[in-house]
Amino acid sequence: MLTELSIRDFAIIDRISITFKEGLTVLTGETGAGKSIIIDAIQLLSGGRGSVEFVRHGTKKAEIEGLFTVEPDHPIYRVGEEFGVDIDEDGMVVLQRTITHQGKSICRVNGKLITLGIMKEFGQSLIDIHSQHETQSLMDPERHIELLDIFASEEIKSSMEEYQLVFEKYRALKKRYKELSENEQEMAQRLDLLEFQLRELQEAEMQPLEDEELAEERKKLMNYEKIYQGIHDAYYSLYGEQRGLDWLSHAMTSLESTSDVDEHLAKLSEEMSNAYYIIEEMTFQLSNQMAELEFDPERLNQIESRLNELNRLKKKYGGTVDDMLQYASRIEEEIDEIRNKDSHLSKMENEIHELGQDAVLEAKAIHDIRMQSALRLSDYIHEELRDLYLEKASFDVDIQMKKGREADPDLDGTPVQLLPNGMDVVKFLITTNPGEPLKELHKVASGGEMSRIMLALKRIFSRHQGITSVIFDEVDTGVSGRVAQSIAEKIYGISEGSQVLCISHLPQVAAMADTHVRIEKRVDNDRTHTAAIELTNEEKADEISRMITGAELTETTVEHAKELLIMAQKHKNN
Incomplete structure (x- = not known):
């Protein structure tokens, strides 16, 4: 609110x-x-x-x-x-x-x-x-199908979701078919471009996650001295006479001598032994890494050159090596599609026909729901119009299937045009005078009647x-x-x-x-x-009294205003 x-x-x-x-x-x-x-x-x-x-x-x-x-x-x-x-x-x-x-x-x-x-x-x-003079969506014929679907939202929701899934596939396939079939020159140019791109990607001989692995290797080579010094210092802090392992061994031996007289010290002795052997294993690993570590400036140059090449390709084909490999796979399929266009078009025609007929069946389910909902809506609207003293008015929801062209999918032999919300064109029709034909809602002329019709519609749709x-x-x-x-x-x-x-x-x-x-x-x-x-309650009565008379207050008009307020409260209570 x-x-x-x-x-x-x-x-x-x-x-x-x-x-x-x-x-x-x-x-x-x-x-x-x-x-x-x-x-x-x-x-x-x-x-x-x-x-x-x-x-x-x-x-x-x-x-x-x-x-x-x-x-x-x-x-x-x-x-x-x-x-x-x-x-x-x-x-x-x-x-x-x-x-x-x-x-x-x-x-x-x-x-x-x-x-x-x-x-x-x-x-x-x-x-x-x-x-x-302006009634927005209620008077807009283009919005009537939307309003009917809002009215039937509970019944139509699942059918609409199923239809739109099929329709989107149908529309996308038709678009692709059009692209593939209409412009020979554009297809030839497209094929040349794709073949060049695929050749460039294949010649790069990329491997999955190659860029990440190279970046990690480069990082190590560029920080060779720092890595070597860290391993060296750690190793010689632990290994050697009067170094870390030596003192741990001494501590372990000391605790072992007390383990047979104190259970608590026996447990600590066991934990100390475990720690000693873990750190001893780490010392062996540090020694091996230090022996294997070597700085190769030529390898660093090779990595820099390869990463530069990959970064150049990334600007054209994707943010990572994996993205570029996926792109290469996609364009390879498209190249095959263009080279074998005729067989692909024939296959796509069959798929379009099948998807179109599937979409028509889903659209027919939506159409049937709309027809049933339109009857209910008409009954509701007639009831509202009677309350507004338009008991002779007649309201109807006109639902027509949108006719298609010969190539469009058909329903019982009649081509229909598929739209994002089905295959229907919906119009609200009304006449307020017996014997007069139903007309589109926005063409009703009388201002007073229009106000009441709009209120009747709004009373229904506001819910x-x-x-x-x-x-x-x-x-x-x-x-x-x-x-x-x-x-x-x-x-x-x-x-x-x-x-x-x-x-x-x-x-x-x-x-x-x-x-x-x-x-x-x-x-x-x-x-x-x-x-x-x-306004307060007392002021309300005075204001309504002025609205009745358009002049100064009188006892009669004030009493009439108070009576209106009482009647209004009774209506609210009911």
Whole structure:
């Protein structure tokens, strides 16, 4: 949820900080007080387009900062991992946006500088903004298949994973087939390059781990004197008259003479003997190493020359000898593939056909799940629309298989085009007038009807999308009476699964608020300022009364406002 929003020098706002709570927060106030400006600021945090016009007159920059708290399994963690932004286990995410008076936009997430495109990825996983004129993903036909899959997530997940595994293999093989078959000149040039590279690698006659072994040998040769002196000093410290081993032998003999009279000393005598023979063995090893050790300057030159050659090849073919040997193996296979192109193409055609048909079968399973889920979704949507007094509206999910070309895999003899998410094209269709044909959702014209349709859809999808904060900007425009009450109840219903921020002029919506904030515009020293005031229960009744009358308070309107608050509380309790 959006926990805190700080805005500075943005439009008519000089400085404002609002703490938001769970549930439904309603923002009310006179037209022009700055309610929509606050939503504009939040929209910038979600990656919206900035403008120098947002910078308050006479200041150098506008600054917006939002603090969000998320659950441990929120999708934002995946987004953070993808773009290298750390999100702590406490689930706190800070989005910052600065717009300078020169028009420069600076974006940060948890203090890290990011691009506007990346900020959009973060923002859209945290915030979902709906206005009368913009309804984002719900009205975007390209997103309808995604929304249907979110609705059917439990049923479709395993089938989608299986399909995508097969589809990726199918797509990669088709890409390779195209590369191998289309451009003869490029293939001939590619073959020349690969043959040269393979020849160069084979002539190097590299052995596994050769570079590491040579580096270790060079290190010893370059430190010959240090190694020899260390072995020499260690050996002569232990071996010889009045040296280490001599004194250990004396100690061992002394303890042995007491071992038959004291059990504890007998044990120490045994340990001393073991130590003596271990160190004696080490002395023999030091002697052998000292005898074998020799400095060969010619060998050092050979190693340097070989390592230089290997390093030259590493710059072209891999970071280690093993990497280069693996690369040589890969290009040897590719050379064979190009030289025997025709037989490989024939084999690949068969593999592509088999993979394509396997993918079609998996896509058909996904299609069937979508068809079943579409029926359930339609039933849910019709129920929501009835509650919003659109009982004569008809909603349908149109699912069509995307037609393919003759060379594409087929289903029951009909070629289909395989896509990353299956083979379906999904559209939400609706009509609000009996006898009228179903139309695509984004082509529905009436503002009041659009608001209710969008709320019905949002009521369903908010349970599945995992969005932290849902924001409604005057989506209740153009409605009144019982429809207004129904809209208020739907907006509150959405807030049960997500934090909801709502700008509204409807008293019914304001009465349903868990938190009511009044936005006021003041003029001090000939400058306009905006303030946000969280209302008490008594102040809520007065504000709702003003919303009803649009003028001064009367006992009747105050009583009506209190009655709305009581009705709203009853609805919440139920």
